[in-house]
Amino acid sequence: MKAYISEVLKRIWADIKKYKIGIIICIVYYASTVNIFGASCPFILITGLPCPGCGLTRSLVNICSGHFARAFTTNPASYAWFVMIVLFVVTRYFLGKKPKYMYWILTAVAIITITVYLYGMIKYFPNRIPYVYTSKNLFRFIHSHLH
Numbered sequence: 001m002k003a004y005i006s007e008v009l010k011r012i013w014a015d016i017k018k019y020k021i022g023i024i025i026c027i028v029y030y031a032s033t034v035n036i037f038g039a040s041c042p043f044i045l046i047t048g049l050p051c052p053g054c055g056l057t058r059s060l061v062n063i064c065s066g067h068f069a070r071a072f073t074t075n076p077a078s079y080a081w082f083v084m085i086v087l088f089v090v091t092r093y094f095l096g097k098k099p100k101y102m103y104w105i106l107t108a109v110a111i112i113t114i115t116v117y118l119y120g121m122i123k124y125f126p127n128r129i130p131y132v133y134t135s136k137n138l139f140r141f142i143h144s145h146l147h
Contacts, residue, residue, distance in 0.1 A: 011093045037136065048137030052117035054130035056081060074130065077113040084109050 016023065033040045043051035059078030062071035071078055084105050091099040124131040 007096065008093050011096060015092075039134065039136075044134050044137065046138045048134045048140055050117075050121070050125075050130050050132065052077075052113045054117075056113075058130075060085075075116065077109070077116040080109045080112045 030040045033045065037045055039045055041051050041054065043049065044054070053075075055075035056078050059071040059074040060082060062068070062074060063078060063082050084102075087105065088099050088102060091097050091102075120128075120131050126133045
């Protein structure tokens with residue numbers, strides 16, 4: 001069991017080392033945009049509109065903490081993301097195999113996410129979080145300075 005856990009940790013550490021530059025860039029991007037603009041999503045920062053992924057982080061945290069109904073109302077697509085992430089982690093790290101069919105699963109999850117987003121935008125925009133308009137955005141800034 002100890003050797004198995006050691007092997008899992010080695011796989012995780014190998015991926016961290018392999019993707020360290022990307023991880024650092026993501027952390028720096030997130031920290032700087034949240035501190036400067038109050039949001040990290042480039043779609044929101046540019047357009048002010050919510051993106052298909054809006055609410056996914058909160059929703060995944062709610063799933064992991066057992067708040068399933070709250071997770072569903074924040075972003076129902078999070079359940080598909082959760083299943084995909086678990087499949088990836090189990091396959092890649094615990095079984096030590098290349099996650100086959102992951103691109104197909106990701107495509108299906110992306111289609112589910114976009115479908116949920118379009119439904120939410122039609123039904124809830126702009127009166128329910130996360131389907132709200134953010135006035136601090138690049139398009140509005142440019143528009144206000146052109147007139």
